[in-house]
Amino acid sequence: MRAFEYYAPESLDEALALLRQGGESARPLAGGTDLVPQMKESATRFPYPQRLVSLGRVAELKGIEFTEQAGLRIGAGATMMDVAESPSVRERYPALAEGAGVVGSIQTMNMATIGGNLCNAAPSADAAPALLAYEAQAVIVGPGGRRAVPLAEFFLGPGRTALAADELLAELRLPVPPAQTGAAYRRHTPRKQMDIAVVGVAAVLTLEGGRIQRARVALGAVAPTPVRAGRAESALEGQPPSAELFARAAEAAAAECSPISDMRGSAEFRRRLVRVMTERMLALAAERAKGASA
Numbered sequence: 001m002r003a004f005e006y007y008a009p010e011s012l013d014e015a016l017a018l019l020r021q022g023g024e025s026a027r028p029l030a031g032g033t034d035l036v037p038q039m040k041e042s043a044t045r046f047p048y049p050q051r052l053v054s055l056g057r058v059a060e061l062k063g064i065e066f067t068e069q070a071g072l073r074i075g076a077g078a079t080m081m082d083v084a085e086s087p088s089v090r091e092r093y094p095a096l097a098e099g100a101g102v103v104g105s106i107q108t109m110n111m112a113t114i115g116g117n118l119c120n121a122a123p124s125a126d127a128a129p130a131l132l133a134y135e136a137q138a139v140i141v142g143p144g145g146r147r148a149v150p151l152a153e154f155f156l157g158p159g160r161t162a163l164a165a166d167e168l169l170a171e172l173r174l175p176v177p178p179a180q181t182g183a184a185y186r187r188h189t190p191r192k193q194m195d196i197a198v199v200g201v202a203a204v205l206t207l208e209g210g211r212i213q214r215a216r217v218a219l220g221a222v223a224p225t226p227v228r229a230g231r232a233e234s235a236l237e238g239q240p241p242s243a244e245l246f247a248r249a250a251e252a253a254a255a256e257c258s259p260i261s262d263m264r265g266s267a268e269f270r271r272r273l274v275r276v277m278t279e280r281m282l283a284l285a286a287e288r289a290k291g292a293s294a
């Protein structure tokens, strides 16, 4: 690795000032599990940062809190282990606990932050589908103050987000899931351990009076960004849950995604996986919704 300046500020204001002074050549550093390997390989596609601003000591970026009024707040600096093990996340947002709980190894999960997962903007990011399905807002801070962006608008393309160079992702805000909501996330990886998703699927279903009142389906690794499957959601809403309905919605999800072929799998294989996994996630989410308190 080449030389770079390293700063470890203790407040958000200080971190933002250091980023601003560093201009385009400064980069925030969270757990480093994406950024450091990228710097090591940086000869071609990745502009090598001259300045790293570590976020590890910034208290404002930490913590996970849930209230029945405000919902869930997750600091961007919360680790995947923090998220996967949080009692509030496990109980109220199980699909997110499942997404955070498959990131790399225990060591990776202890370093990797949820903010880093989103800001790295890989289409396969495991925290993203559940956050999209729970309709998370990304709270961004910068010289102009704070703004909240729906997560669906945060991702612009592989490695590209709505963040300017002098902005940081501060936290995620998730609304309280209504009663009788069930959710699930699974991914498929070619290898059992330490691989990234070929397809990831999150489903969140809310039941009311024996029908699906609200459906959210989000897909990872089958488009330039993690995406919602709007046509699948429309097919589900207002209908009584059934295996036939889930199969139909899963077909819609497979038809509306736009996977590529790469060394992990062909586009056709990914589309097939979307169908199978969406059907399974919908069935699991519906089962959990039936078990949830009304």
Ligand SMILES: Cc1cc2nc3c(=O)[nH]c(=O)nc-3n(C[C@H](O)[C@H](O)[C@H](O)COP(=O)(O)OP(=O)(O)OC[C@H]3O[C@@H](n4cnc5c(N)ncnc54)[C@H](O)[C@@H]3O)c2cc1C
Pocket: 027, 028, 029, 030, 031, 032, 033, 034, 035, 036, 037, 055, 076, 077, 102, 103, 104, 105, 108, 111, 112, 113, 114, 115, 116, 117, 118, 119, 120, 124, 125, 126, 127, 163, 167, 168, 169, 170, 194, 195, 196, 197
């Ligand atoms: C062995 C291994 C296994 C992995 N397995 C998985 C996996 O199974 N699933 C998966 O999704 N990922 C996986 N990853 C990728 C990585 O661990 C995750 O994406 C992780 O969440 C990145 O977080 P980080 O804190 O390490 O980010 P960093 O590497 O520190 O940062 C990533 C990017 O985000 C930017 N950034 C970080 N925080 C902020 C912020 N608050 N505001 C603005 N920009 C910010 C950085 O500048 C950088 O561009 C793996 C990585 C390794 C090394």
